[in-house]
Amino acid sequence: xCALVALFHALxxxxxxxxxxxxxxxxAAVTHDTLRRGCTRKSLLSSFASLLSxxxxxxxxxxxxxxxxxYVVFILSGAAIGSPVKxxxxxxxQGSAEALLFALIVGYIIPTxxxxxxxxITTTALWQGYPIIMALAxxxxxxxxxxxxxxxxxxxxQAMYGLIFVTSAIFHVYYTWPLVFDIQEFQKVLVPQLALxxxxxxxxxxxxxxxxxxxVFGIGSTLLMTFWFAQSVKEMVLLLVWHVxxxxxxGPGAAIAGVLLFREARLNSLEDKED
Numbered sequence: 001x002c003a004l005v006a007l008f009h010a011l012x013x014x015x016x017x018x019x020x021x022x023x024x025x026x027x028a029a030v031t032h033d034t035l036r037r038g039c040t041r042k043s044l045l046s047s048f049a050s051l052l053s054x055x056x057x058x059x060x061x062x063x064x065x066x067x068x069x070x071y072v073v074f075i076l077s078g079a080a081i082g083s084p085v086k087x088x089x090x091x092x093x094q095g096s097a098e099a100l101l102f103a104l105i106v107g108y109i110i111p112t113x114x115x116x117x118x119x120x121i122t123t124t125a126l127w128q129g130y131p132i133i134m135a136l137a138x139x140x141x142x143x144x145x146x147x148x149x150x151x152x153x154x155x156x157x158q159a160m161y162g163l164i165f166v167t168s169a170i171f172h173v174y175y176t177w178p179l180v181f182d183i184q185e186f187q188k189v190l191v192p193q194l195a196l197x198x199x200x201x202x203x204x205x206x207x208x209x210x211x212x213x214x215x216v217f218g219i220g221s222t223l224l225m226t227f228w229f230a231q232s233v234k235e236m237v238l239l240l241v242w243h244v245x246x247x248x249x250x251g252p253g254a255a256i257a258g259v260l261l262f263r264e265a266r267l268n269s270l271e272d273k274e275d
Contacts, residue, residue, distance in 0.1 A: 005121065005124050005125045005128060006121075007203075007207050008124055008127075008128070008207070009119075009121055009124040010203045010204045010207045011204065011207045011208060011211060012115070012116065012119050012124070013204035015189065015204065016189055016204060016208050017116075017175055018175035018176045018179060018189050018190060019189050019190055019208060019211060019212065019215070020116065021171040021172070021174075021175045021176075022168075022171070022172065022175075022176065022190070022215065022251055022252060022253065023211065023215050023219075024112055024116075024253075025164065025167055025168035025171055025172075025251060025252075025253030025254070026168075026215065026218075026219045026222070026251075026252050026253040026256060027253075028104075028108060028109075028112075028164050028167075028168075028253065029161075029164050029168075029222075029253050029256040029257045029260065030067075030218075030219075030222055030256070031108060031130075031131075031134070032100070032104055032108075032160060032161070032164065032260075033256075033260055035100060035103065035134065035138070036092070036100060036157060063214040063215070063217070063218035064213055064214045064215075064216070064217030064218050065217075066218075067217065067218040067221045067222060068217065068221040071221050071222070071224075071225040074225065075225065075228055091152065092152070092153045092154065092157060093150065093151065093152070093153050094151040094152065094153040094156060095142065095145055095146065095153070096142070096153055097153025097154075097156035097157050097160075098141065098145070098153070098156060099137075099138045099141040099142045099145070100138060100156075100157070100160065101156060101159075101160055102137055102138065102141045103134040103135070103137040103138035103141070104134070104160060106133065106134075106137040107130055107131075107133035107134030107135070107136075107137045107138075108130050108133075108134055111123070111126060111127045111130050111133060112127060112130070114126075114127075115127040152268065154264055154265075154267065154268035155268075157264050158261055158264050158265060158268075161257045161258075161260050161261035161264060162257075162261060164253060164254075164257040165250070165253075165254045165257040165258055165261065166254075167253075168250060168251040168252075168253030168254035168257060169249075169250040169251060169254045171251065172249075172250055172251030172253075172254065173250075176190070176251065189208070190212065191212065192209065192212035192213045192216055193209060193212075219252045219253075219256070222256055223243050223247075223252065223255065223256065226239060226243075226256065226259040226260075226263075227239055227240075229259065229263050239259065242255065242258065242259070243255050243259075246258055
């Protein structure tokens, strides 16, 4: 863990701020969706276990290795649905949605902001435990405000996906767009290299080289997973166009959040009809 913290801390070099911004917003969408799925289950324990195993497996092995495996299991289990399925609840109460919002702010946003701004080894180490912080924050909120209400929390969930979308778009425009006018810097910061460098790399450069491939396979597999939400060939084509255009203009985190927001809206509208 100490070596992991030291390596991740090296990535906070200001030169690689665009890479960190893209990675953090993409990870926010993935983490939020993982915890959101657990909110429809009767026991929060399974939700916590899923989040912790996913995030810590990604930390110790590789985001690029774990995410494709996770999504294969996710799809084969039948959980990758874009609309309600008879006998499987997708409804989320307002109390559970508020707990998820509290967990996102306290467990992910605040630790991430502190890590990036303070650039202190302690805050970097604490950030590695954000899955535990999120799980505990959600648990504490539900203890204080038990989720016994019948009011739907879909609007709150959509607002959170909207927050992730807007945040990703702002960071993408601020950090990534300027790199378009400097191709060499763009390739250095965001594009993974196919060949080994002929010169010795500094620690930040070496860590960035690994994280770039991690992001390509980790976030890329998430984008591919969303195609299982499509209910027709037309929707698959629209998803492909959306992912290409939105990833370029708004960033991959926004592309993922946008699809999840649409899926949440569909789940909500169909449940309203059933009610």
